[in-house]
Amino acid sequence: MTISGVTTPRRLLLVNGPNLNLLGTREPEIYGTATLQDVERITTDAALARGFEVRAVQSNHEGVLIDAIHAAREDCAGIVINPGGLTHTSVVLRDALAGVALPVAEVHISDVRTREQFRHFSYVADVAIVHVVGEGVAGYARSVDLLVDALTGHAEG
Ligand code: CA2
Numbered sequence: 001m002t003i004s005g006v007t008t009p010r011r012l013l014l015v016n017g018p019n020l021n022l023l024g025t026r027e028p029e030i031y032g033t034a035t036l037q038d039v040e041r042i043t044t045d046a047a048l049a050r051g052f053e054v055r056a057v058q059s060n061h062e063g064v065l066i067d068a069i070h071a072a073r074e075d076c077a078g079i080v081i082n083p084g085g086l087t088h089t090s091v092v093l094r095d096a097l098a099g100v101a102l103p104v105a106e107v108h109i110s111d112v113r114t115r116e117q118f119r120h121f122s123y124v125a126d127v128a129i130v131h132v133v134g135e136g137v138a139g140y141a142r143s144v145d146l147l148v149d150a151l152t153g154h155a156e157g
Contacts, residue, residue: 010051012144013072013102014043015065016058017084017093023109023137030110034137043080046141050148052077062086066096077151078103080143087112087122094123103150105130105143 016036024035034042036058044054055076057068065086072079079102086093087108097104104127111134112119125131130146132139148154 011053013076014056015081018060043140046144069096104128105147107143108133
């Protein structure tokens, strides 16, 4: 794919932050019953349908996520990220996303806008061009679609 004369890879990085490895094991009333493996498959299927591969990383360690984001500069066209609780705490994660200057989609399974006050603020929000919240794990597929739309200059309507 060529954007502004530059050839970019047809690959997305999927980042899931701390505790998302527990999906499907607890709190189904908030996060549903799908597992992290399901999330990675849903995201990969949505991306493949648009001609993109996915490299998936989940970690409970901020530095591992930051290294994966930095590495994405080399071979990814964009990033889909659910930062988990780091959404509300991490300047470091935000700086990493801003630093690589790739298009970012921020996704949350639950509707953080209607939960506790501390979940209303996101350090990532203004470095992301796509925001999907409260659509369950299907939100990952929608994030991919909106991000690929942005990458390929697809206009809505
Ligand atoms: O709704 C989301 O996707 C969140 O990013 C999930 C985070 C939470 O801190 C954010 O405010 C919103 C929590 C991820 C932990 O996920 C679990 C899933 C099942 C059981 C326990 C934790």
